[in-house]
Amino acid sequence: MAVYRLCVTTGPYLKAGTLDNISVTLVGTCGESPKQRLDRMGRDLAPGSVQKYKVRCSAELGELLLLRVHKERYAFFRKDSWYCSRICVTEPDGTVSHFPCYQWIEGYCTVELRPGTARTVCQDSLPLLLDHRTRELRARQECYRWKIYAPGFPHIVDVSSFQEMESDKKFALTKTTTCVDQDDSSGNRYLPGFPMKIDIPSLLYMEPNIRYSATKTASLLFNAIPASLGMKLRGLLDRKGSWKKLDDMRNIFWCHKTFMTKYVTEHWRxxxxxxxxxxxxxxxxxxxxxxxxxxxxxxxxxxxxxxxxxxxxxxxxxxxxxxxxxxxxxxxxxxxxxxxxxxxxxxxxxxxxxxxxxxxxxxxxxxxxxxxxxxxxxxxxxxxxxxxxxxxxxxxxxxFLVHENNTHFLCTHLLCEAFAMATLRQLPLCHPIYKLLLPHTRYTLQVNTIARATLLNPEGLVDQVTSIGRQGLLYLMSTGLAHFTYTNFCLPDSLRARGVLAIPNYYYRDDGLKIWAAIERLPKPAVHPRRAGEVPHCNHLQLLCPARCCQQWAA
Missing domain, CATH: 3.10.450.60 (Nuclear Transport Factor 2; Chain: A,)
Structure with missing residues (x-):
């Protein structure tokens, strides 16, 4: 009899625990364990809990390859989401294997987890693991679909696809209702405190592992609504006349003063x-x-x-x-x-x-x-x-127009969304580049969806307050993307091309090059393409290459 000890960690977030039945199956090179329900005296899998269980097998399973998590109905209760942080397995010989999850598991489904050690496709030779990669990516590609927002735009996430997914059959997806086209202006509505229309339907549906947490959502509303009301009361958001003198503008910015705002006020001329x-x-x-x-x-x-x-x-x-x-x-x-x-x-x-x-x-x-x-x-x-x-x-x-539309929204948000989507669609969880990028792209799709619902939508904020409006914004972004080159992605090359490597007091350059050097050192040991004994290319990384997928800036 071989006994495997499990340590299951539930996330500390609001409603992260679950009342559903959770069972696990261990899969090794020598076989797999019986399906074992995680059940103890008292409440199981409460938010923030770390609980221990045992899985008994007739013989040792060999090297652990997969851990299957089964989420099933409990009695008459409705579906209850669960945020699983990680599961640690101690084998009979004392070896500890870590199975990171860090995702919401929705509905009734089975999720397969791999050990936390990063591995490229070149390092997987077992058919079971190769098949797992294929199935995982196929499910993600069904979930995260591309959408063309406007001609010449980088492709974006199709939010309506989340409304069509059935959580019982997919990877941690939510079951929702009939989709509403994001570009359909019929979804635009006014909310109290906001002078522009907001595309409500596009904000209602988002896959749980990329949307804001309840805490972050509350923080966003806590800051956005008072700020919007404050600007409205001071006459900034919906001002219809012109200022008569420069001092009138100081009345708009009388609060939230800092050393920097005071300095700008005194020296801007x-x-x-x-x-x-x-x-x-x-x-x-x-x-x-x-x-x-x-x-x-x-x-x-x-x-x-x-x-x-x-x-x-x-x-x-x-x-x-x-x-x-x-x-x-x-x-x-x-x-x-x-x-x-x-x-x-x-x-x-x-x-x-x-x-x-x-x-x-x-x-x-x-x-x-x-x-x-x-x-x-x-x-x-x-x-x-x-x-x-x-x-x-x-x-x-x-x-202002070039910065907000192209430097900021296009190059910071939309291009990052293309790579975030490509990461989700083309790299499995175990890939080292996925592990490296995921923490930095977690909220990219959510914040961009909010921006399209409040800023870029017809009669949104861009239409209400800028001289070019939404059509001008679409023109600027499509034109900017048409002239965007790979040099723009590479900070040292961009600085060299613009001839600003030697200009003094250029802190953007100085700080940026330090960050660039730090990032450049990170992934090389893990995915260097010509390490001894490995295939000299990786199909997953080729699918991320902008030069290969220039039409969408990512596959």
Whole structure:
């Protein structure tokens, strides 16, 4: 008689425990155990509990390959979800095998867990394990389906697919009702405290292992609703008129003051701070070092000589690599929007900046369109204070549009969603890259679904408060993605291509390169493709490669 000792850990989350019957089966190289129900005196599998059980077998099972968790009905009770953190198995000879789960198990189903040691497909030779990989990925691909949100967009998760899944037959999926198309504006409704419509149906359904926990959801609502109501009461969210003077804006931001907000309030008009924001502001990736001026920006030496001084000239500074350009070309053809029945306007500026001998980056010239001529003057620091300030304000407005739509939402959220989806669809739980990426992508699909339901939906926040509206946002993102290259993914290559490796006081670059170096060191020992005795490629990783799957940026 061989006795295996189990230590079962239930997650500490709200409603993580279950009343359903939980049984386990151990599968080894020499056979499998009888199905053993996990049942003791008192409450089993309560939230946060760590409980011990025994599984008796007629003989030892050999090396443990799988642990099957069976979730079945208990008496007349309805289905009860269970969050299983992990199960540790102590074998008769004292060897301890860890079976991580860390997922919600919904409905009545059987989940197969593998030992926690990361393994690539090259390291699995047993048909049982290879078949387990295939079945796991097939189930995930049925659950996490691709959807085209708009032409030219990265593919996104199809939220409606979660409504179609039957939890008794799939991997930890919820049973729900008939689907509603996410793009159907009939689901848009107003909620108290929110001035824009929200796509309610798309928020109701999300696979339990990628949606927010109850605690995180409560925290989100606790912060979002008071903030939205506060901005509404202060006249920011649904303001229909214009501010009469700059001091009026201070009344909007009278609360939540910090040292940084005070500093910005006092220095936002200064050229030095304007230039500093290109290095360490919200969008520090716009600068390109140039060796010659583009034909569409006909700045002459006489225009900028008062700022450069007598000891140098524009051509000399270009040759020294001290002249930088921020080009907002992507806004030139962007459609505009109407707010409060008034047409809105968008500039596509060219901003020329100079790195002074003191190490400060300051603006030299601003042209607010991509086409030079009488209708597109070049603004200079020597112009009147209000003309120069207005030109810088238009640049900041363009900076906001490019940053929020492309740098932030496209490159941070949507591209990450493509890789999060590819990870879920193409890598099994035991793959080392899956284990590495999963903690960093846990809430990616949920937060993006919320954004599409509140910001990108028709009559959502983007339509309510931005000059380009939803159609302009779709244009900017599709155009940005069409010009996105693999170099943009690689920080060192991107910095080198933009010529900003040597510019001083560029903390985004300094911190980013340290993080890049740390990340680059992590996966190499686990999945190096040419370790001795292994196949020199991995099909799972090939399916994640952007170069191979450029249409979706991930398979």
């Amino acid at each position: 200064e050229d030095h701070f304007f230039g500093y924001q290109y290095l360490n502001g919200v969008n520090p990736i716009m600068l390109h070092c140039i060796s010659s001026l583009p034909s569409k920006l006909p700045v002459t030496n006489d225009m900028v000589a008062p700022l450069l001084g007598q000891s140098t000239c524009l051509q000399t500074e270009l040759e020294r690599g001290n002249i930088f350009l921020a080009d907002y070309w992507i806004l030139a053809e962007a459609p505009t929007h109407c707010l409060n029945d008034r047409p809105q306007y968008v500039a596509a500026p060219l901003c020329l900046l100079w790195l002074s001998p003191q190490g400060a980056l300051v603006p030299l010239a601003i042209q607010l369109s991509q086409t030079p001529g009488p209708d597109s003057p070049i603004f200079l620091p020597t112009d009147s204070d209000w003309d120069w300030l207005l030109a810088k304000t238009w640049v900041r407005n363009s900076e």
